[in-house]
Structures are given as C-alpha cells and as structure tokens.
Amino acid sequence: MLSERRLVMFLFLVVIFTLAARQVVDPDFWWHLKAGELVVTTRSIPHTDFFSATFSGRPWITHEWLSESVIYLIYRGLGYPGLIAGFALLITAGFGIALTRFAARVSHPFVAGGVLLLGGLAAAPTWNVRPQIFSFFFASVWLALLDRHRKAPDSRTIWWLVPLMIIWANAHAGFALGPVLTALTIVGVVLEGLISRGETLALVWPRVRIVCLVLVCCLGVIVINPNGVRLYSYPVETLTSHAMMKYIEEWWSPNFHELLFQPLAVFMLATFAALSLSRKRIGLADLLLLMATAWAALRSGRNIPFFVLVALPLLAEHAWDWLTAQSWGAWFERPEKVETGRAAMIKTSLNVVLLVVAPLLMAALRVGHSVAGQPATEAKWFPAAATEYLKTQQSPQPIFNEYGWGGYLIWKLYPQVHVFIDGRADVYGDAFFEEYMSVNSGEPGWREKLDQHDVRTVMVKPDAALASLLRQDSGWEKAFEDQSAVIFIRRH
Numbered sequence: 001m002l003s004e005r006r007l008v009m010f011l012f013l014v015v016i017f018t019l020a021a022r023q024v025v026d027p028d029f030w031w032h033l034k035a036g037e038l039v040v041t042t043r044s045i046p047h048t049d050f051f052s053a054t055f056s057g058r059p060w061i062t063h064e065w066l067s068e069s070v071i072y073l074i075y076r077g078l079g080y081p082g083l084i085a086g087f088a089l090l091i092t093a094g095f096g097i098a099l100t101r102f103a104a105r106v107s108h109p110f111v112a113g114g115v116l117l118l119g120g121l122a123a124a125p126t127w128n129v130r131p132q133i134f135s136f137f138f139a140s141v142w143l144a145l146l147d148r149h150r151k152a153p154d155s156r157t158i159w160w161l162v163p164l165m166i167i168w169a170n171a172h173a174g175f176a177l178g179p180v181l182t183a184l185t186i187v188g189v190v191l192e193g194l195i196s197r198g199e200t201l202a203l204v205w206p207r208v209r210i211v212c213l214v215l216v217c218c219l220g221v222i223v224i225n226p227n228g229v230r231l232y233s234y235p236v237e238t239l240t241s242h243a244m245m246k247y248i249e250e251w252w253s254p255n256f257h258e259l260l261f262q263p264l265a266v267f268m269l270a271t272f273a274a275l276s277l278s279r280k281r282i283g284l285a286d287l288l289l290l291m292a293t294a295w296a297a298l299r300s301g302r303n304i305p306f307f308v309l310v311a312l313p314l315l316a317e318h319a320w321d322w323l324t325a326q327s328w329g330a331w332f333e334r335p336e337k338v339e340t341g342r343a344a345m346i347k348t349s350l351n352v353v354l355l356v357v358a359p360l361l362m363a364a365l366r367v368g369h370s371v372a373g374q375p376a377t378e379a380k381w382f383p384a385a386a387t388e389y390l391k392t393q394q395s396p397q398p399i400f401n402e403y404g405w406g407g408y409l410i411w412k413l414y415p416q417v418h419v420f421i422d423g424r425a426d427v428y429g430d431a432f433f434e435e436y437m438s439v440n441s442g443e444p445g446w447r448e449k450l451d452q453h454d455v456r457t458v459m460v461k462p463d464a465a466l467a468s469l470l471r472q473d474s475g476w477e478k479a480f481e482d483q484s485a486v487i488f489i490r491r492h
Contacts, residue, residue, distance in 0.1 A: 036072030188285025
C-alpha cells in the first residue's frame with residue numbers, strides 16, 4: 001500500500017509547485033530570452049555587446065549562456081506553459097532534494113511538510129522564470145552531496161561536485177556559492193574537531209582531505225567556460241558594484257515592513273527558536289553555514305533561498321527534537337496505521353484521489369491560470385503599447401529608455417532598435433549607471449547628457465521626473481502616452 005505519510009509529503013511539494021507557477025514579471029527575462037535565441041540559432045556565444053546603442057562592442061561576459069539557451073528552447077517548444085511549469089518544477093525539485101536531507105529523521109509528515117512549506121514561503125519573493133533558479137537548484141544538490149559526505153566519508157558521491165561545477169559555471173554566476181559552501185564546511189569540520197572534540201589537526205585532516213581535494217578540482221574546472229579565466233573575477237566584480245547594490249532592488253536588504261518578507265522573518269525566528277529549545281547541540285560546521293547564509297540573506301534579498309536551503313534541515317530536526325521531548329509529543333511518533341484487505345484498497349484509493357489526483361489537478365489549473373494571465377501581466381509591468389508604437393512608427397534613434405524596460409525592448413525590437421540601457425548592469429558599469437539615474441531623475445545637467453548621447457527619442461514612465469521636464473521643454477514633443485509609458489521625440 002502507498003504510504004499515507006509519503007503521499008502527504010508529495011502534497012506539500014505540489015503546493016510549492018503551485019505557489020511557484022506564476023506569471024513572468026522579471027524584467028531581465030526578456031534579454032535572457034533573446035540572448036538564448038541568438039546562442040541557439042547562431043550556435044555561437046557572444047563576447048561583446050550588440051544590444052545597446054551606448055556600448056556596442058564593449059566586452060560582455062555571457063556567463064548565463066547555458067541557462068539562457070535552456071530558457072529559449074523551452075519557450076520555442078512549449079511557450080509560456082513550458083516556462084512557467086518548467087521553472088516551478090525546478091524550484092520544487094530543489095525543495096524536494098532539501099527534503100531528503102531531513103525526512104528520514106523527522107518522521108511525521110506535517111512537521112517535515114510544514115517546515116518545507118514555511119521555507120518555500122520565505123524564499124518565494126525570488127521565484128520567477130530566471131537563470132537564478134538554476135543556482136537555487138544546483139545549491140540544493142551541492143548541499144545534499146556535502147551532507148552525504150559528512151555522514152558517510154567513504155562515499156565517492158562527493159566527486160559529483162566537480163561535473164556539477166562545470167555545468168553551474170556555465171549557467172549562472174551564482175556558481176561561486178558552491179566553493180564558498182564547500183570551504184565553510186571544511187572550516188566548520190576542522191573547528192568542530194579542534195574545539196568541540198579536542199582533537200589534533202592530524203586526526204581532523206582525514207575527514208576533510210577528500211573535500212579539500214574536491215574543492216581544488218571545482219575551482220580548477222571553473223575555467224571550462226566560454227569566458228575562460230575571466231569568470232573567476234566576475235562574481236567579485238558584481239558584488240562590489242556600488243551602483244548595482246544601490247539601485248537594483250533584489251540586491252537590497254529584505255524590507256520586513258513589507259508583507260512579502262514576513263514569512264522570512266517567521267522562518268528565521270523559528271529556526272533560532274528551535275536551535276535554542278532543542279536538546280541537540282548544533283555542530284560548528286552547520287552553525288558556520290547558517291550564520292554565513294543568514295548574513296547574506298539579510299544583506300541581499302536574492303540570497304534568501306540559499307539561507308533557506310541551509311536552515312531547512314536544522315529547523316526541521318531541532319523542532320522535531322523539541323516536539324518529541326514534550327509530554328504531549330508522543331502523538332507525533334505514533335507509527336502509521338497499516339490497513340489490510342479491502343480497507344487498505346479503499347484507503348489507498350481515497351489517498352490517491354485526495355493527495356495526488358486533486359492536488360495535481362489544482363497545479364495544472366494554476367499553470368493554466370498563470371498562462372492565461374500572462375498578456376495582462378505583461379501589459380501591466382511592461383510598456384506593451386508603447387513598444388508597439390516604436391515598432392510601427394519607427395521612432396528616431398538612439399532611444400533613452402527606462403532601465404527595467406531595456407530587456408523587453410531587446411526581445412521585441414532588436415535588431416531594429418538598440419537600447420540605451422538594460423538589465424546587464426555589468427556591461428554598462430557604475431559610472432554610466434549613475435549617469436543614467438541622474439538623467440532619469442531630472443538632476444541638473446540632464447539635457448546636456450541627452451545631447452551628449454544624441455538621444456532622439458525618450459520612453460519613460462509617465463510619473464518619471466524626466467517626463468515632467470520634457471513636457472515643459474519646447475525642444476521635445478510628446479508622441480505617445482498611456483498609463484504605462486510616455487514617448488517624447490526631439491523636435492528638429
């Protein structure tokens with residue numbers, strides 16, 4: 001008979017899939033899609049920019065070429081249904097792998113599933129169709145392999161990290177997280193041996209020797225990518241970009257005043273409460289990983305999923321230890337009742353209908369609803385009508401555009417139109433990014449900077465400071481306006 005508890009866990013995973021199956025709103029999705037199309041159709045990987053009018057020919061580190069190609073191939077074959085369902089499935093798989101790290105030690109499905117769902121809600125603000133989801137999935141696999149090696153040092157599965165590193169380094173710049181997690185694990189195991197157990201380094205070394213060798217190999221194979229050694233410095237350059245940290249929202253610290261981040265607050269508090277109440281003592285290796293990823297999550301919202309992956313087993317296991325230590329906690333440890341004969345058949349049938357068929361039907365309906373709402377979502381978040389105007393009227397170029405709309409214009413209008421700026425902030429650099437923001441904000445000198453770049457058309461939000469200034473400038477004429485965008489064209 002199918003285990004009822006396993007079916008309940010399946011139900012929790014389907015709930016995560018349903019929550020993750022959402023419409024595409026990431027502004028960078030569009031230029032990722034176009035880049036993937038070019039890689040697939042030309043069978044070559046670009047090394048210089050050709051999307052923009054401002055920095056055409058400047059070096060472009062296409063570190064996400066593999067994930068972009070996958071995104072485009074799914075879109076070409078299955079359209080939005082494939083993308084929405086595919087990335088929801090990838091997110092669910094990441095949580096499913098995380099579940100395997102603690103399911104055997106937390107036997108009640110409502111405890112394990114409740115922790116899993118809370119972690120999903122905490123990470124949900126980062127979910128969408130975007131290459132970063134590949135980093136989430138790879139990080140989940142990475143942590144599972146590290147965990148397995150710590151529990152079974154003789155296992156050779158740790159070597160799977162090396163080919164995984166090759167794939168990850170070609171899919172997303174988040175690959176740098178892999179070596180960092182590995183190094184933290186090594187340091188944690190060493191400290192645990194030296195401090196907690198009072199061992200000598202000679203006794204600790206055999207436990208980390210293989211992991212150290214794997215780490216060296218992982219660092220070495222990063223070079224197996226189209227950008228070569230240049231990829232080593234790319235993550236550091238991104239993290240030290242002042243403009244990206246200042247202006248790009250996903251790099252900001254989570255705003256706990258927003259309802260969106262309340263599940264993260266609950267998840268964090270629950271984790272530290274469980275660690276405090278549990279009879280078990282957290283190991284130094286786990287504590288080091290938890291502290292490092294918690295700091296990263298509090299520093300930048302895009303790091304939240306990685307903290308969730310590290311914290312999930314700790315929250316589940318320590319909460320379980322506390323619950324089962326209570327006088328009323330014996331209820332959680334009761335073995336599952338096993339039916340026999342006809343009763344077993346009836347129970348199994350009902351369980352399959354209620355815990356498998358019905359949830360899968362709801363998940364399918366959710367995907368369908370998200371796909372049906374994609375056009376409306378696109379019109380709400382992106383300048384669909386204004387973009388069509390640019391396409392049909394052939395407005396003069398160069399075009400000054402909103403930062404968040406650059407990718408959309410690339411997908412819709414390239415190669416006929418080249419953008420002023422888009423989500424590839426690393427291509428444009430901090431100085432240009434700051435200059436762009438000063439113009440869009442209408443700061444002194446905005447007119448001279450538009451003249452410097454010979455801008456002929458401006459497409460911004462109606463409430464932008466630059467829009468207010470252009471409405472009053474006799475040198476510019478309003479050509480189009482709706483609720484999403486306004487277009488101004490320079491008078492001759």
